[in-house]
Amino acid sequence: MKNDPIISVRNLNYAVNNNQILSDIFFDIYEGEFVGIIGPNGAGKSTLVKIIIGEIEEYTGEVTIKGKIGYVPQTEEVDVTFPMKVYELVLLGLYKDVGPIKRFKKEHYQKVKEILKILNVEELYSRQIGELSGGEYRRVMIARALVSEPDILILDEPEANIDKPGQELLLNILKKLKEEKNITIILVSHDLNMIFKETTKILCLNKTLHCHKNTWDINIQDLKNLYTEDFQLFAHLNGTMKAVIDKDDRIF
Amino acid sequence: MIEFFKYPFLRNGFIGAILAGLGSSFLSNFIILKKMEFIGEGAAHVAFGAIAIALFFNLNINVVSLIVAIIFAIAIHILGKKEKVQENSVIGMLLALSMAIGIILLSFKKGYVPEIDSFLFGDVLMINEEDLKLLFIFDLVIFFYIILFNKELKYYAYHQKLSKTFGVPVDFINLSFLIITSITIVISVKIIGIILITSLLITPGVIGKLFAKSINQMILISVITGFLSSALGMIASYYFDIPSGPTIVVTLFVLFIISYIIKRVLSLKEKESL
Numbered sequence: 001m002k003n004d005p006i007i008s009v010r011n012l013n014y015a016v017n018n019n020q021i022l023s024d025i026f027f028d029i030y031e032g033e034f035v036g037i038i039g040p041n042g043a044g045k046s047t048l049v050k051i052i053i054g055e056i057e058e059y060t061g062e063v064t065i066k067g068k069i070g071y072v073p074q075t076e077e078v079d080v081t082f083p084m085k086v087y088e089l090v091l092l093g094l095y096k097d098v099g100p101i102k103r104f105k106k107e108h109y110q111k112v113k114e115i116l117k118i119l120n121v122e123e124l125y126s127r128q129i130g131e132l133s134g135g136e137y138r139r140v141m142i143a144r145a146l147v148s149e150p151d152i153l154i155l156d157e158p159e160a161n162i163d164k165p166g167q168e169l170l171l172n173i174l175k176k177l178k179e180e181k182n183i184t185i186i187l188v189s190h191d192l193n194m195i196f197k198e199t200t201k202i203l204c205l206n207k208t209l210h211c212h213k214n215t216w217d218i219n220i221q222d223l224k225n226l227y228t229e230d231f232q233l234f235a236h237l238n239g240t241m242k243a244v245i246d247k248d249d250r251i252f
Numbered sequence: 253m254i255e256f257f258k259y260p261f262l263r264n265g266f267i268g269a270i271l272a273g274l275g276s277s278f279l280s281n282f283i284i285l286k287k288m289e290f291i292g293e294g295a296a297h298v299a300f301g302a303i304a305i306a307l308f309f310n311l312n313i314n315v316v317s318l319i320v321a322i323i324f325a326i327a328i329h330i331l332g333k334k335e336k337v338q339e340n341s342v343i344g345m346l347l348a349l350s351m352a353i354g355i356i357l358l359s360f361k362k363g364y365v366p367e368i369d370s371f372l373f374g375d376v377l378m379i380n381e382e383d384l385k386l387l388f389i390f391d392l393v394i395f396f397y398i399i400l401f402n403k404e405l406k407y408y409a410y411h412q413k414l415s416k417t418f419g420v421p422v423d424f425i426n427l428s429f430l431i432i433t434s435i436t437i438v439i440s441v442k443i444i445g446i447i448l449i450t451s452l453l454i455t456p457g458v459i460g461k462l463f464a465k466s467i468n469q470m471i472l473i474s475v476i477t478g479f480l481s482s483a484l485g486m487i488a489s490y491y492f493d494i495p496s497g498p499t500i501v502v503t504l505f506v507l508f509i510i511s512y513i514i515k516r517v518l519s520l521k522e523k524e525s526l
Contacts, residue, residue, distance in 0.1 A: 055417050073414065076414065077411075078410070078411065079287075081461065082285060083461065083466050083467055092407055092420075093418060095418045095419050095420055099419075100401070101401065103403070104403070
């Protein structure tokens with residue numbers, strides 16, 4: 001399985017106005033891995049994701065991506081009165097297949113229908129985007145990320161703004177995608193429960209990479225080091241985390 | 253009506269107002285959706301500088317306006333891309349600069365300058381064949397631009413940064429849209445005036461957005477609105493002998509009020525039927 005990495009990051013540095021956001025980051029992600037990125041608020045998690053997807057270009061270092069990326073942003077500030085239907089928003093995910101000037105074809109509309117069906121929201125197809133609930137909008141965002149059949153799916157805090165059943169459903173969808181398509185998934189999250197339950201590998205990020213291990217090998221000391229500047233958050237996460245910690249301080 | 257078309261200047265004014273109305277209302281959709289209403293104000297004031305430069309150096313007003321509009325658009329595009337400077341701040345600064353240059357240059361000119369009056373309030377008597385040709389060409393450019401780049405403009409207006417990550421060429425769309433909009437504004441300013449052009453660049457889009465379920469519906473509604481307000485405004489200004497630019501603006505606002513009431517009634521009915 002370990003051939004060439006699907007994502008390779010070498011000596012990545014990023015600063016805004018002399019304020020170092022990310023320093024000296026190295027890691028590889030291989031095909032089929034389910035990677036969690038964790039870290040306190042302001043650790044640069046979303047920034048790292050934005051560099052990987054190409055939204056931020058002014059970094060130094062090397063970022064190599066071998067495959068198509070589907071991206072679900074943390075939030076999307078939108079005008080709810082924008083006259084657009086769900087299928088048009090999902091079609092944006094297929095833009096690269098069509099390119100400028102040319103129109104979307106029947107097969108593209110068909111793909112949109114199929115992906116909405118997989119996500120159990122086919123009835124939203126012709127709905128105005130302004131009429132969607134938070135959870136529905138998030139699923140449309142996921143549909144938009146998946147419609148192009150990406151090799152890598154990146155989700156930035158997908159648990160935000162959706163209720164518990166919604167989160168369960170989301171996890172089931174992710175598991176299904178992993179099993180059926182061997183898609184590589186990168187999950188940025190504050191929900192350590194979800195991270196420890198589902199991922200195979202964890203990147204601990206706080207401006208620089210504190211650890212980069214198989215999920216099984218992460219211990220409570222890693223988390224303490226990671227959240228050192230953010231005790232309150234760590235306490236909060238630790239409190240909500242129903243994980244069991246064994247005698248070697250490893251987390252189940 | 254026949255009498256109306258007997259005089260070439262009235263006919264030119266009528267056609268000019270409609271052409272300006274069509275072009276502006278096409279653009280108003282994306283101006284509204286992109287929330288860049290200030291561009292109208294900005295480009296219209298920049299046109300003042302252009303007219304002053306043309307008058308001072310005895311150059312063709314249209315040629316100078318075109319060049320200045322393109323420089324203005326490129327400046328907003330480049331400076332607006334820098335994170336530290338907001339697009340609206342750039343527009344605001346260039347607007348004032350252009351007015352300042354205009355006023356300084358005009359202070360050297362002795363006597364009454366009729367072009368400046370028409371610039372402020374619009375004057376159909378100022379429209380000549382060359383203006384009409386230019387307006388017509390630009391309406392065609394806008395029409396084909398919107399047809400060709402329909403989906404790009406839609407995604408650009410929806411979320412510029414996000415669309416970029418999906419491969420939409422938003423930089424090209426942003427620059428081309430700014431150039432086309434600025435040019436349309438500077439060549440329309442003569443007809444309906446600096447203060448009034450903004451209403452044609454905003455109100456049709458606002459009315460379209462009230463009813464539309466898709467971008468193309470919105471474009472259709474706004475273009476009909478732009479056409480109607482220009483035509484009705486010109487006819488009313490002739491029969492009541494009142495200035496044409498302001499009459500078009502008042503007509504537009506009346507259309508907006510009527511649309512707003514219809515929309516309210518429709519949504520109340522919808523709620524009742526639920």
